[in-house]
Amino acid sequence: MKIRNGSLLSSLRAVGQRSLHNASKAVNSGKKVAGALSRSPLVQLINKQLNSSSPLPIPTSMKTVKDERQNTAELESESVGNSSEPLTAEEQLKQEQLAKELAFKRAPINWIPAAVLIATPIAAAVITPWYLATHEVSKPVWITFGAIAIWTGMSITTGYHRLMSHRTYKAHPAVRNFFLLGATLAVQGSAFDWCSGHRTHHRHVDDPMDDPYSAKRGFWFSHIGWMLKNYPSGNFDYKNIPDLTKDKVLQIQHKYYGLWVVATNVGLIGAIGWLIGDVWGTLLLAGLVRLVINHHFTFFINSLCHMFGTRPYTDTNTARDNFLLAIPTWGEGYHNYHHFFQYDYRNGVKWWQYDPTKWLIAALAKVGLASDLRTVDNMTIKHAEVNMMFKRAQKKIEKISDEQGLITDSNLPRSLQNFSDRVHFEYQLFNDTVKEWQALKAKAMQLKKNEFAERLHEADEALKDQYHMIEKRILKHNHNLKQAFKEISFKTA
Template structure:
């Protein structure tokens, strides 16, 4: 009787299994008998950060989502770092990821659907040939096929991966005087950390955390995962506003990928950074609050009056959001064209300030109301 399961991908199984065993057994034994110094730990952190940011700022936000544009120097650095992270080529990674966003949680089409379970979404989807055309059909990435750096990396991905994963640790080990320690810490341990922290976004970030913006998919916001993944942990936000170059939109949210992209833009290396309009973000959050409170109050007897009040205040909030952000957009346009002074005589600025004040007051009402019924 033949098995209906897709064939195993033995190369992936060997890489994931061998590197994990060496990292959890070999590296601690070496640390105990020989030891690692601070220079080696610093190099581990630098290499891990380079790999991680090449995936988050490069593979993910630049190439998969086109959230900004980068010059050739940045793209080349990310292309090499992506090979160092050993997560397949830019073209292949982006193709898988675009399919994931288009068919999120669809067990038949999402390459790493969270509804297939933690193990499958974390690593299992890469251990079998579940989709026959995964390594040949890149029709959803025709734009990337016009990028010479993307296609260069795709063509030479294997030699680049070998050169970086062995060459960088080896060169560091020769300089530092401990080749085996470098191969273990900067080579193997760094690779395992790079792999599994990235994989957490496909697995843990779809089952652990909050859903402040949408519940139409399993993606969650998780500040702890953001610490491990250079800001990718704000995954609920990302899945509804995927073309925003930020994942952590608040100043206090840990998103070094966002800071890197913004810094590169200041230096002229990046441009056209896309952000989601503030009114859409605020509306999405208010809508989720309304939905949750409606579900809760519908289970409570004689809650019709409360539901009616809640709906009324929600509609007022949306109206004031539209008024304020519409006026704000107009004001920015006038400032850009040096026309604002012409409108001051028509009390435009006073109207803008009044709209802002009314929205702030309505936000307070909405916050008190949602806290009362939460």
């Protein structure tokens, strides 16, 4: 149906007038309501806050993510400072140290090692007394306990440590795999983990941030605490063991390490227990108790051997020689020597020092199962010892000088002066001897390069005589210093 234009306009005009009338009524009603609300005490309070310089706080639930990010950014900018200004090298180093320390504090728990290292000693302490009181343990079980304790302990020292970590000798594949199996039974990590961490320890020894088990962080951390959390210093960097990561056998051990641990500590130990007629006793003693003992004897090297003992070779790190700790650790207690001469297959370098690991490696070499045993020559060792003697002498002089006011012996100043003169005199002679020794070493290398094969033996014999003479002189310096120490100790006693 069609509608005329005039009728349509009239209709629209009428509708518009009615709408305006209704809107006017609504506005008037709104003004009345607003006026009533404005007189309300609550609205007056809100208006007062809005007009003031401190608006009402926004509830936390109403804050947006953008607000939170803005607040966080402001706090960070306040703590760091003006980021537009370049930081000095010292400031950058300080920030890096703070970041590392914060990472240490926030390190998450390393659940599997933590569970093993905490649960096993508790279980051993609770179960073993009860079992020994209620069960008779046969002699074969005790023999198995001792044999596996020796095997696993020396597999760590002879295998993981001196063979794989420091490459102080080469071993026949059968020997290498025998030690690898024993080290797996010891449950101290795969060869990759153990050796990588140990090489890092030697590279950053005593550094609280980079040494995985730095003694500078205290006994607890260096003994066991470093394994309970995922500390930044404990992150393994397999780039420092390229010689090991190429080994197919070690790759298998690392990949299936958990299975190997269960297979050896439960399967192998249980099978031996079944053969000797006491599965549970063997699992308890040769398994659990032996595991705890092996763990903490090894851990003592990282902790106690960096705290107690002597430093006859170097004082540049905290490592000590400790005869008592050498006994349960198969010779690893001579730790000061090891840290200074880490590529020597011997830790107890003196013939009388207890080092079964050294003796075992030497025995394997005798029967052709080990080769290329690396050693440090006696002159280098004596050089280090005498140098430390001079350091101790200087400290002795300084100590006595500081204490002179407390000592009444009138002859002390003269004795001290004589001691000081003697030390300086011996030190000068020692330096001259060392220079001769270094020149002789250079001469030996040059001769070996230039001389024909038939003359090498003759040259070596001549050099040996000269080496022997210099060694005697260094020993004499050592003896003279010891005598001087005895005399000054007697005077100050």
